[in-house]
Amino acid sequence: MIDDSEYILVRHDLQTVAFYNVENLFDFYDDSRTGDNDFLPISVKRWTYKRYENKLRKLSFAISNIGKKETGKHPAIVGLAEVENAKAIQDLINYKHLEDCHYNYVHYDSLDERGIDVALIYDTTAFKVTHSEVFRIHLIDQLGIPDYTRDILLVSGFLDGEFMHVIVNHWSSRREGEKETEPKRMASSHKVSEIIANLRLENPDAKIIVMGDFNDDPSSNSMKQLIKTSNLYNPMETLRSFSRGTTYHCRQWNLFDQIIFSTNFFENTPDTFEFEMANIFDDDFLKLFSGSFKGTPFRTYVGKKYMGGYSDHFPVYVIFKK
Template identity: 60%
Template sequence: MRLNFFKPREKRHTIAFYNIENLFDVYDDEITRDYDMLPSSEKRWSIKRYNNKLRKIGYVISNIGLKEVKRHPAIVGIAEVENDAVLKDLINSKHLEEHNYSFVHYNSPDERGIDVALLYDENVFKVAFSKTFTVDLLDDDGSIDYTRDILLVSGLFEGLELHVIVNHWPSRRTGDIETEQKRMKASKKVTEIISFLKDKNPEAKIVIMGDFNDDPNSNSLKALELSHGLYNPMRTLLSHDRGTTSHNQNWNLFDQFLMTHNFFERKKNTLRFVKANIFDEAYLKEYEGKYKGSPYRTYVGKRYNGGYSDHFPVYMVVSKR
């Protein structure tokens, strides 16, 4: 008699990152410069527009990786949220309320009050530890340049140790070359965080995600990659007609993942990397005009556009055997 032995089926999950373009409430925060996103501002931000944004962003998040994994993402790094209140509204919005999401968020010193955060499905990921790390920057005149903190969240993902580092590095607003040193400092800070984790456990499994405001081949990303022998699966995805954000009709791939090489281990009971991609479905794109194909954003300058974000999300699929 012939016996059939079946290998246990692997379980797959999605880990995502999304810069959601200024998710602000409609109330004035006297501590931060949020006056652009108030009902009285030129942008005329309103409850109706806020709720529309929540619904749209929730719909996107619920669909990231759905074709591959058949369920919502287990973890979603988020950039450009104002506070805890908007995150609570987001996870309780129409398309996310049934998914048991919780979040980790700390207020950062960023002058505009935009922070990073981590959404996670409590059925999959159990948070054990979280901490923020400040990137100390100076402007040319010697004054402090307040930017987003880097967020570290550690826990058990399907019972296995996982560390996630969420980033939103300094922008290129005043010029790519002029601001490069600021992103190099952020890169160095992430290197220090990885060293901190590896000092405790040399085999620590780490995912670094974020809007780095640099492409995979930029000096800051190459330095980070080399510092701990990391793998960047996004390198092959940037092309002349594809990226995560577009400026002057040129694509950039600022939104990326890097990971430790132990995501390629073949042993049992471990998390393994499967694939990474840009989530750039047609409904997330401008469908006509000069900017056809670029992200369908909420605002274009001061003009309300009614879209989703000026960035496409990115995602990676991991498996546990």
């Protein structure tokens, strides 16, 4: 059998930048510093080495194919959400579908109550990291107690020789209600605006990419505020529809996963990247193929029931052309 992938034309003038909420990528070891009690071999979910390896296999295959139809190669940069620790990221990039992709990673442990973090993996032959740091969101719950969530990750570096900044996010969930939790996401939105303002103090023409699981749609107040305040463009606004999104809840599609960027990615300047296209990576292999939820993300778990899938989110990606 001939592997058609060998004959895909590699486009050296294109690079894919992606984001993927990988749904609780925990290793199977007990870590007192994280909330991993559900993800142990002895837990109700029975998170065993075999199940962990299956998830690594599936995620590594999915990541290796994001943008491949358009560029002929794996993504240069991938932001991740819901990773437990550096070991889980290292295991992912070492797995067979990614082991030849030259990926390294940037990760910091956060104080998130669930023990999950954001991270960035990148092809070291395409992206050279020069700086990284995290920013904490200071939230207080109704009792006046600190409410810890994921940090915001800033990574700066050179993509094929062009300097740019990537900001990775995973904003507070809607678990206690959309309106009740909106102030938390607005706080994160303001923090990102502040980060961008500081980057532009150093360089008014800074090229900036903001990605994440924002737990809000493009039309939500937090996203509209960020776009307006920081003069960004959101190519995801037109992607959500009645029958398409990145995550499915209460029989409704949402586009919580988005990649937005500074408007100077539209400038047609020699030897610099400009925006080519954006999309949801929702190939059929990532979907349930039967039942009442046919076409929705093939998840690892539904509640405590093991499904053996990829994630409860589809990845999103943007392609830039030089």
